[in-house]
Amino acid sequence: MEGPSSVNPWIALGLMAGSGALAVLAADARVAIAAMAGLYVGTGLLLAFFGVGSPAWLHIVVGGLACLILYLGLRGQPKPRKDRPLVPLPFRVMALLLSLLAAGVLHTRVLPYAGGLTSLTCLALAGLFVAQAGLYRAPIRAAMGVLTLMNAVSLFVYNAGGGVFLTAWVLAAHLMVALAAGHLQSAWTTNEGEEA
Numbered sequence: 001m002e003g004p005s006s007v008n009p010w011i012a013l014g015l016m017a018g019s020g021a022l023a024v025l026a027a028d029a030r031v032a033i034a035a036m037a038g039l040y041v042g043t044g045l046l047l048a049f050f051g052v053g054s055p056a057w058l059h060i061v062v063g064g065l066a067c068l069i070l071y072l073g074l075r076g077q078p079k080p081r082k083d084r085p086l087v088p089l090p091f092r093v094m095a096l097l098l099s100l101l102a103a104g105v106l107h108t109r110v111l112p113y114a115g116g117l118t119s120l121t122c123l124a125l126a127g128l129f130v131a132q133a134g135l136y137r138a139p140i141r142a143a144m145g146v147l148t149l150m151n152a153v154s155l156f157v158y159n160a161g162g163g164v165f166l167t168a169w170v171l172a173a174h175l176m177v178a179l180a181a182g183h184l185q186s187a188w189t190t191n192e193g194e195e196a
Contacts, residue, residue: 007049013121016042020128020148024096025089029074029140036144037067043151046121052158055167059154062171066147066178070140073182092135099127118159125152139188143181150174 019038040063047056132145
């Protein structure tokens with residue numbers, strides 16, 4: 001499907017790839033949240049390229065709100081000890097590369113109702129989810145992995161021709177995950193402080 005000429009899909013894909021990799025590799029959750037905002041912008045630009053229209057820009061706004069909620073969940077709290085990754089940086093890089101390689105291998109079997117570019121992007125975002133969720137213990141980091149996977153779901157739903165009702169549910173789910181993560185992070189940090 002040919003998109004509007006005003007949006008370059010390679011810029012959108014580059015922004016998504018760079019932001020997703022930074023979200024996985026950054027040890028500081030605040031840097032990872034900023035990277036998640038970049039991931040939402042890249043996804044919105046890719047949706048605009050696919051000709052989705054207004055929901056693409058609404059996706060960027062909802063993503064910004066979700067990142068703001070995650071940041072407010074961390075604000076004012078001491079940096080938790082267990083927010084550190086389970087493994088050092090070289091192993092995080094290897095986990096990231098292996099998940100993206102698995103996405104490339106799975107890309108040979110294109111998702112139904114999605115083109116080749118959409119299929120590859122969705123599988124790469126699913127690989128980023130696996131890397132993000134497996135490397136950190138904090139609830140906020142697991143939520144960032146889930147939000148990465150939900151960006152893939154959003155891409156698939158919009159390209160499969162999901163209606164207004166389904167689109168509204170997908171966007172509301174982003175905010176619900178962010179709110180739940182902010183609450184869980186607060187309780188998790190409190191429990192960590194009591195145990196110390």
